[in-house]
Amino acid sequence: MKPVAIVPWTEEFFAGLAERLVAATGGDFSNVLVLFPLRRAARHLCDRLAELPGLPLPLLLPEIAAVGEWTAGLGATFAPAPPVMLDALDRVAILHDIVTELAAADPEDSEFPTDITRFFPWGLELAELMEELLRQGVPGRDLAHMDGQVLAPAAALLARLGTIHDRYRERLTAEGLATPGLCVALAAENAEAIAASLDGRRIFACGFAVLSGAEKKLFHTLWKKDLLELIWHADPALADGGRPVHFACREHQRLLKDWKAKATVIAAGKARRLRTKADPARATLVLDADAANLSSKKLRFFEAHDLHAQLKVLETCLSDAPDLDSTAIVLPDTGLLSPVLHILPQKDVNISMGYPLARSALARLLETMLTLQETRLSAGRYHWRALVALLRHPYLKMLRLGPDEPLRAVFHGLEAAIRQGGAYVDPFGLPLPGGEDAPPSPEVLALAKRVLTVCLTAFDIVDTPRALGNALTGLAELLLDPDHAGDAWERFLIDAECLFRLATDVIPALTAGRLADAALPTATLFALLRRLLADERAPFEAEPLTGLQVMGVLETRLMSFKRVFVLDAVEDKIPGAPRYDALLPDTLRRLLALPDSRERDLVAAYNLYRLFFGAEEITVFYRTGATGTGLFEDRPSRSRFVEQLLWEEEKRLGRVLTPGEPPVSIVRLPPCPIPKADAALPVTPAVAERLAAYLADKRLSATFFDTYLACPLRFFYRYLSPLAALAEVAEDGDRAAVGEVVHEVLRDYFTPFLGRDIDGADLDPGELAALYESRMRASPAYAALPPDGQLLLLRSGRARLADAVAATPRTVPLALETELVASLEVDGRSYPLAGRADRIDRREDGIVILDYKTGSLSLPKNTVWRDEALWSRIGAAGGLGPYDETLLDLVAKRFGSVQLPLYCWLHAVSRHETPADAAFVELRDRGQERPLFGPRLEPEARNEAIRRQTPQLLACLVRNLRDAPSFAPRPDERRCPYCDYRAACGA
Structure with missing residues (x-):
């Protein structure tokens, strides 16, 4: 029996191995087999043999193999017939049959996962365990009393693990089937016969750190027959008995002890040999010190x-x-x-x-498609975010028709249409727009519809692994279609390799096997696909x-x-x-x-x-x-x-x-804090020109003034810049569209009551609720909501409108959605102002202007009209006084909104009758009226506020807007998260 040869791990392994092979064989490799733990090592050994001086070239190289493939090939020869190798799904199918038989024989054990859907995840784990038992050469045995340590199905399977293992192997042998683990186990069990068949060959097992049980048994048999020599790259102390062995080499040490083997150090590398010849004693000391520690x-x-x-x-x-x-x-x-x-x-x-397929762009495309199905509603409605992610994927946008890539423009337009709809969209019900110059051709439309069909419709009805594999085949055929792929896969080699793995490994695993036609839930099928993708790797070799x-x-x-x-x-x-x-x-x-x-x-x-x-x-x-x-x-x-x-x-x-x-x-990187910069946008000549043009041509509304009060920078983006708000789907509902429906419903409901003296007792809440429900059901905003959102919108809307009409005081509606227009003089220049009053009533005290609010509202306190210091500053700023830098912030804080004061002044000027009051009808609560003035402010003070103070305030805002040196942001935790321009805001 040959001693174990050790190339010190301070030396280059393949150089020492090449020298050892030549020394042991004299350069005659005709009957030599070299085994490695990995296939890639063969190339390194060939390079080192080619570099050896004195070795005659050309020469016949030794047979080089990876141990897993070699042992599996040997084991397959001992099967009764050439075996058919099973993939993971076939193994799960056989194990499911065995577990079903065991459950039928023992009906009292109800924990057995016999249903294929329930068994499937356990079957994958059980198949892996069977493979490991075979590779390790360990007989399966029952593990009883595992309850409490694992889940109940796992405990039931472990309790019959020995029986399952025995029947599993019997089934494989009886049906002429095999797995890589079974082939390795057969090789170990027939080690003596293999040794006899290899008599006369020289086998070198090189570089193994640990062996499986079956490999260890086979190697030990060959080693005892003097057919095999082990060559390690390890601590040379394994051959030295006087120095402790490094802890990382304990497996090597254990094998030497179990086999009662000796180890010897072999020289490696020219530099080491030359130094040994010059000073052998010193070389040995250096070798020992280097191998003992890394100092x-x-x-x-x-x-x-x-x-x-x-x-x-x-x-x-x-x-x-x-x-x-x-x-x-x-x-x-x-x-x-x-x-x-x-x-x-x-x-x-x-x-x-190896690069995991699960991290590739192909996997992201597949994950997007699976997400679309998992979040899909009935009737082919998909979540808009996943649809946008699908349309943006480069694999789809790069599909060609001739030299052009027309889907980019088509999908860009389709994305814009999706963003205008609701949270769930039917993409086949949307138009497919083309570029800016011309509509898409029939060929382009056909390609776009094919893409949507392959990526969406094909996955709607998958219920078996074969159906899922066929859907994936359609995707692969689309991406590989030479009429549409162009030279993309020649330029993106890693992507091409990932697509190759999908077509040659993942799809056949789904379509060819015993479980290919098993009906499985969608969640199980998608979990299976994700598992198969996670097991694949695109190699960099x-x-x-x-x-x-x-x-x-x-x-x-x-x-x-x-x-x-x-x-x-x-x-x-x-x-x-x-x-x-x-x-x-x-x-x-x-x-x-x-x-x-x-x-x-x-x-x-x-x-x-x-x-x-x-x-x-x-x-x-x-x-x-x-x-x-x-x-x-x-x-x-x-x-x-x-x-x-x-x-x-x-x-x-x-x-x-x-x-x-x-x-x-x-590592101390220099701190680079974000510099605190002024987010205000300065008023350049171009901005001033645009502002002047707007003030000259447009009517100034309450929204215009309120936007400026809330945030001057937002005002600039909305009114003076070409920026448009990013079209985003309001997943919790389009509040603006819902508000429009509510305003239309209230207008039509109160129309028959114009000129009539009414109160809450004269109004029928049921009629209003029915009108609201019919209008809301016809609204696109309602159709865009999921079912739970639709139900909530109907129920809450009906209840709140009923509360609103019940809270209506004694009143006479005079006008609905009335346009009010007047001109404001500022520094000798006239500015047109306009507003639309939702309802104008006549009550005991006079005219009252009402505005319906479905959102938040802001009203000034009555004390603001009596604050002489404030009105003194407002008067100075609205006249010819100097620009007041802090006044705008003060006005925004004290007033919040100028909508109701503006409406009162417009009515007083245009209708020549000063309103008694104005109020917001707070529909989001209980329909209560929130008055501008209320009974605590005397009629004379109200008249003063409307006739004198309000135009003074409006003139102040116009002059402040006109003279401001910049548009500064005004951050607010309530408004900023909902601002359409928050992405462009520097604050």
């Missing part, structure tokens, strides 16, 4: 607040490096790839990592070039670099939190002799430390300030492996390192 390395740690600070320092480190040859940037999370690529000093980098490489942690296996940068080395990424398994939690895995999180953490430690020991410069970045991803959103902490490195450094120094002391640096 001889250049260690740097950067503690940052967030990812942005890490990237900033990484960019600086890359720029300061003398060269980027043999440099690796290690990313524990694929989500870091995109931001890292933006800060690299060179773009010709080698990316060696570039050549193992020298220079700068961007890699994941797993992709660094067996490779060595001169310079290593590890980004975001926090505990939830390295080693990371284990995936929660609802069927067999981590705490129960030892009951089945399955590896748990401790072994996973040990493998992560080996991968990281092996990388560190092979490097000369190690730079680790981690964050401590940004919120973490834990249950309680705890702050992230640096990885336990980083803590181990710091602890070793502190032991070497003999003291505790303080924050900011080398080698630990705290």
Whole structure:
């Protein structure tokens, strides 16, 4: 039995491996098999063999295989017939049949999830557990009394786990089926026969950190037959008995003990051999010291607040490096790839990592389509936000007709139409507008309708995995249609790879299998699709070039670099939190002799430390300030492996390192607070010209003055700028449209009562409510609401209008929705003013002007009319006095609105009769009238307020508007969240 050969992890593994292969075989690889834990290692070995001096070229390379594929292929030869490999859905179908049979045999056990819909999520977990039992060579056994530790369905399945496992394997064998796990198990069970068939071959198992149970049994058999030699990249102390072995190599140490094997260190690399010849004793000392700790390395740690600070320092480190040859940037999370690529000093980098399909643009398109179905109402009405997200997706907008991309204009117009409707929209009921110059051609309309049909209608009725797969096939055919795709997939290679994975892996898994025609709820089907997408990865498998490489942690296996940068080395990424398994939690895995999180953490430690020991410069970045991803959103902490490195450094120094002391640096980016700038918009000559033109041509309304009082900057955007408010769907209802309906209903209801003496007793609330309901049901604002919103709008509207008519005092309605117009003289210039009074009544005290309010209202207090100091300032500002900078804020605070005073003055001037009062009818409450003056203000004071003070106030506002040097914002927590121009406002 051959001793285990160890390439010290301070040396380059593939160089030592190549030398060992040549030394063991003399360069004759005709009967040599080299096994690796990953397929990509073959390319690295071939490069090192080509670089070896003295090796005659050309030569026959050894057979190189990944251990998983090799063992599965061997195991398949021991099946009774060439087996048919099952995918995940087929395994779930077989397990469902077995569980149904067990439930039928034991009707008292009601916790068995026999219904396919209820069983499906458990079936996916159960299929994974069956695979792991087979790969580990562990017989399944019943786990009783699991109640309270797992959910009831999981406890029922675990209680019969041994029976399920046995029947599952029997079914696979009887029907000529197989899974990768079963093939590996068959290889382990027939290890003696495999050893006999491989007699005379030389097998090298290279670079394994941990073996599954089945692989360990097969390797042990071949090793005892002297057919297999293990070559590790590990701590050379494994071969030294006098020095403690690094904790990351405990699995190697355990295997040596279990197999009663010896280990020997083999030389690696030209530089190491030359130094050994010059001074063998010194070389051995250096080797031992390097392998024991990392003190001889250049260690740097950067503690940052967030990812942005890490990237900033990484960019600086890359720029300061003398060269980027043999440099690796290690990313524990694929989500870091995109931001890292933006800060690299060179773009010709080698990316060696898999990119999850779930993070791709294709997955976002699919997620949008699934969201559309999950939020869809009956009759094909979809939520507007998801529809807009669909129309904005670049895959759809880039579809072509010849050299043009006409869908951009069509979808832009369709989006504008969607934003004018309600929260739920039928896109097929909307027109499909084209560009500005001409309407879309029939070909363009056909393509647009095909897109909507493929993305919406095709998914409306999916009820089986096959139907879902067929709907996805339609999407793939649309995107790949050569008449519409153009050269897009030749330019966007990663997107093309993701689409390829969808077409060749995801869709066949749905359409070809035992569960393909099983009727499943939509939620289950969509959960299945999301699970399949999450399991797919688009690989970056570039050549193992020298220079700068961007890699994941797993992709660094067996490779060595001169310079290593590890980004975001926090505990939830390295080693990371284990995936929660609802069927067999981590705490129960030892009951089945399955590896748990401790072994996973040990493998992560080996991968990281092996990388560190092979490097000369190690730079680790981690964050401590940004919120973490834990249950309680705890702050992230640096990885336990980083803590181990710091602890070793502190032991070497003999003291505790303080924050900011080398080698630990705290990243302190210079604070860049947002400068406090004046958000006011100055009145330039162009703005002054536009304002003068508006004042000369337009009638000034109450809304005009109230907008200026509330916020001068908003006034500018609304009246003087070309900006239009962004069209957004009011998901809780269009309040303005509802208000218009209410005004129309009240106008038509009171029309028959004009000139009649009435009060609340003369009005029929039921008639008003019926009129309101009929008008509201015909309103587009009502149709845009969901059913619960429609019901609430009808019930609340009926109740509040009934309260309003019941609160009507004795009155005689004279006019409804009456236009009032008059002119105001300011500095010798006449300004037309206008207003529309909702209702004008005659009462005991005289004329009363009413305005219906469905929203909030603001009324001045009576004391404002007696404030002589205030009116003195208003008079001065309205005349020829100097510009008063603070007066506008004071007037806005004291008055709030000038609508009712303006209406009273307009009526007094145009109708030559001074109103006795004016009032808001507060419809959002109980229909009570909120008077402008009320009984506490004497008639003489009212007449003074209307005839003299109101025009004085209006003149003051006109002059303030005309003379103001800027339009300043007036932030208000009640109004700002609903402002149409908040995106453009600097305040």
